Amino acid sequence: MVRRCPRDAAVTRERILASAELLFERQGVQSVTLEQVAGAIAMTRGAIYGHFRSRADLLAAVMARAEAHIAGRLAAFAGNGRGAARSDLEHALAAMLRDEAVLRYAGIVLGLLHHACTPACELCQLTLHIRARSRALCDGLGRLLGDQDKAVLLAAHLWGLLCARSLWLAPVDLAGCVEPLLRLYGE
16 A cells, blocks of 8 residues: 655645535535545545545535635625724625635535435534534624624625525626625615
């Protein structure tokens, strides 16, 4: 058996995650198997198991990447810690809605939240985690906007836009929706 260095393992893990994200986005969370992820990057299913214990473990890693990416985007909201100025908020929202990775992750999360649950469901824990993180997101947005009710509504509107876009039901450039949204919330 050939031993690989940690850098090689990290590169392989990154290839697996990128392949999984692409397949989850294109085919949906329900229909993608570890064999398909492995086949897309000319690996074996056993090689995938060297990095992830199960499909749920792979999905959890994809969700962790999504969470980190979106958290990075939301950090732009924080500004000076006293709340976001309208121009900062508008710029940060527009950047988020133009971000292809955010759109891809929204589609994956949407598929995960609407999975067909079975008695031996491996995805329900991920769903619970996503719901808890979305509540934390609304709380953080509430602190930035100074109004929790507005934050929840803004988050719901953003989620709706992202989901509609991931289903190709909304315009390609969602950034044009930011100014009307902020006007709606009196920002």
